Amino acid sequence: MRVDPFALCLRSSLSTAAGEIDRREGFLVRVERGDEVGLGEATPLPGWTEGYEECEGALESVDDRDGDIDLDAPAARHGVELARADAAARAAGESLARYLGDDAAQAVAVNATIGDGSVEETRSAAREAVRDGYAALKVKVGARSVSADVARLRAIRAAVGDGVELRADANGAWGPAEAESFFAAAADAALDLAYVEQPLSPPSVAEHGALDSRGVDIALDESLAAVGPDAVLDSGVADVVVCKPMALGGPVRTLAFAERAAARGIDVVVTTTIDAVVARTAALHVAAAAPTQRACGLATGSLLSADLAADPAPVEDGEMRVPDGPGLAGDAFESLRRNGP
Numbered sequence: 299m300r301v302d303p304f305a306l307c308l309r310s311s312l313s314t315a316a317g318e319i320d321r322r323e324g325f326l327v328r329v330e331r332g333d334e335v336g337l338g339e340a341t342p343l344p345g346w347t348e349g350y351e352e353c354e355g356a357l358e359s360v361d362d363r364d365g366d367i368d369l370d371a372p373a374a375r376h377g378v379e380l381a382r383a384d385a386a387a388r389a390a391g392e393s394l395a396r397y398l399g400d401d402a403a404q405a406v407a408v409n410a411t412i413g414d415g416s417v418e419e420t421r422s423a424a425r426e427a428v429r430d431g432y433a434a435l436k437v438k439v440g441a442r443s444v445s446a447d448v449a450r451l452r453a454i455r456a457a458v459g460d461g462v463e464l465r466a467d468a469n470g471a472w473g474p475a476e477a478e479s480f481f482a483a484a485a486d487a488a489l490d491l492a493y494v495e496q497p498l499s500p501p502s503v504a505e506h507g508a509l510d511s512r513g514v515d516i517a518l519d520e521s522l523a524a525v526g527p528d529a530v531l532d533s534g535v536a537d538v539v540v541c542k543p544m545a546l547g548g549p550v551r552t553l554a555f556a557e558r559a560a561a562r563g564i565d566v567v568v569t570t571t572i573d574a575v576v577a578r579t580a581a582l583h584v585a586a587a588a589p590t591q592r593a594c595g596l597a598t599g600s601l602l603s604a605d606l607a608a609d610p611a612p613v614e615d616g617e618m619r620v621p622d623g624p625g626l627a628g629d630a631f632e633s634l635r636r637n638g639p
């Protein structure tokens with residue numbers, strides 16, 4: 299197994315209630331299986347996964363024989379699991395999505411991701427996204443006051459009209475009182491939010507169930523890492539689970555979790571942690587194979603100022619087409635397979 303570090307900058311930093319994301323550092327993982335080279339990516343993000351050093355140490359400890367991947371570090375585990383799955387799908391002559399699930403979709407609807415910003419910045423980002431064809435917008439909230447966030451969302455709703463799905467992601471910023479004042483103000487303003495992601499702190503799973511969310515669905519994201527993904531399903535408080543393959547330990551694990559969620563009537567949204575092209579494309583395959591009804595959070599390639607390789611699945615009209623060549627993307631990553639990052 300080969301492990302090579304890479305670092306990528308964001309075009310402009312993504313501002314969230316949990317801080318700014320301006321750079322992503324990770325590892326390209328390569329495994330050889332017969333004639334095939336499988337590609338994986340481990341791009342850790344504390345809050346969702348282990349940190350960089352722990353990820354590196356975990357990857358160094360891997361004994362690359364088939365069998366269980368005995369790693370607690372989810373991003374490292376993702377890198378290894380993906381590389382093996384890519385090699386196996388290529389050997390089978392199937393796309394990763396088909397290898398993961400027989401009736402995978404050919405394309406996946408995606409939301410635009412809008413960071414924290416002023417009313418003017420938020421409105422113009424929303425207008426641009428709708429002009430580009432997105433039918434769903436996810437807006438970061440919780441970095442400023444509830445009234446300021448409601449003003450931002452009102453400006454978006456007024457600018458884009460009723461036909462666009464709006465979601466908000468508080469990244470765990472609120473206490474119960476602030477969350478309820480947000481839900482009340484959102485109802486008064488008729489914002490028609492599809493869901494609010496992680497309103498309360500990640501360990502406060504049960505408290506989400508006690509919120510008066512006025513009919514707006516609750517999605518949990520950071521709570522999956524904080525208390526464990528199955529504990530979130532068992533809590534019964536999530537209408538939607540945000541499934542990040544990088545945080546859940548790999549594409550195969552993520553698909554299995556998504557199926558357990560769907561079996562309980564919980565909606566699944568697959569997203570990236572703003573990964574490089576290898577893990578982003580893998581997340582697209584997972585989303586295509588998973589029981590997803592809602593737009594996914596995979597449109598994060600345009601947030602990067604450079605990438606490891608050309609994007610084999612650029613967003614077009616709010617959708618990403620799933621590459622149908624063997625593995626991740628047929629021959630699209632040939633230079634990465636041969637030469638690394």
Ligand SMILES: O=C(O)CCC(=O)c1ccccc1C(=O)O
Pocket residue numbers: 319343409410411436467469519540569570571572594595596597598
């Ligand atoms: O879901 C999306 O639109 C993109 C992914 C995203 O928002 C995100 C990206 C990196 C880290 C955390 C998050 C998040 O969902 O909170």
Ligand SMILES: [Mg+2]
Pocket residue numbers: 467469495496519520540
């Ligand atoms: Mg989130």
